[in-house]
Amino acid sequence: MDLRAETREFLTTRRGRITPERTNLGAYGGNRRVPGLRREEVAMLAGVSVDYYTRMERGNLAGVSEEVLEALTEALQLDEAERGHLFDLARTANASGAARSRARRAPTPVLRPAVQRILDSLDAPAFVRNACLDVVGTNLLARALYAPLYDSPSCAPGEPVNSARFMFLDVPGAQSFWGDKAERLTRDSVAILRAEAGRNPYDKRLTALVGELSTRSEDFRRLWASHDVRYHRSGTKVFHHPAVGLLELDYEALVLPADPGLQLNVYTAVPASPSADGLRLLASWAATTLVPSGSGA
Secondary structure, eight states, X not given: OOHHHHHHHHHHHHHHTOOGGGSTTOSOSSSOOSSSOOHHHHHHHHTSOHHHHHHHHTTOOTTOOHHHHHHHHHHTTOOHHHHHHHHHHHHHHTOOHHHHHHHHXXXXXXXXXXXXXXXXXXXXXXXXXXXXXXXXXXXXXXXXXXXXXXXXXXSOTTSOOBHHHHHHHOHHHHHHHHGGGHHHHHHHHHHHHHHHHHHOTTOHHHHHHHHHHHHHOXXXXXXXXXXXXXXXXXXXXXXXXXXXXXXXXXXXXXXXXXXXXXXXXXXEOOTTSHHHHHHHHXXXXXXXXXXXXXXXX
């Protein structure tokens, strides 16, 4: 991916969404021709020269200090994920050529047997995904929960199940599975991929996935162009499972420090709730319908 273009478009879109009324500038100047702040206004708020901010917005973050990045975070009113994205872009811009070469050669993360044993020991749906939203391992309950993804025509033979591919290339399936929450989840998935692109713009698999989805989905192209970023840590998801019906599950996302790029997601239901009953029914359905594979496939 083009790091300078990523930086330029991210800063431009963040600047464009802030009106003077959201800052202490008020209606600074008249005859406004931009929807958000002007470059000179951002420079004033960040305490840097207009030329220096212009250089950054053109995609050049080389040599920019943490103090300036923090000031820019405040000026553009970035949230935690956006701040992290800006710092990731700067870190990559200042990386040595050797570090970039190592990133390009980094092997695709794979699931260790010990992690699969952890999955299998959990009495809750749990799976491991990589930075591209590929499902690289599940336990039986998670395999059952995500049965619509495995049965989808978007799941290519020999390739891991990918939730972003399911959302954008099997829209009817995604809408049936997630109901009225499908649109929000599609936005979130793009924001997660965009954040990962800032952390590792040299990830060949991520670049290929973004290229494929951009080519095949107009919705993905539109959302990708927004440059929104998001962390995926905890929350609630609603599933419309074809075998057991409605499930409202809380999730926690746990990074695996020994396996950079992999994340463990675990779903639970509120005790004594209809969704807890639904998980028990799902376990029964899985035990009679699915054969444990130990590979998430």
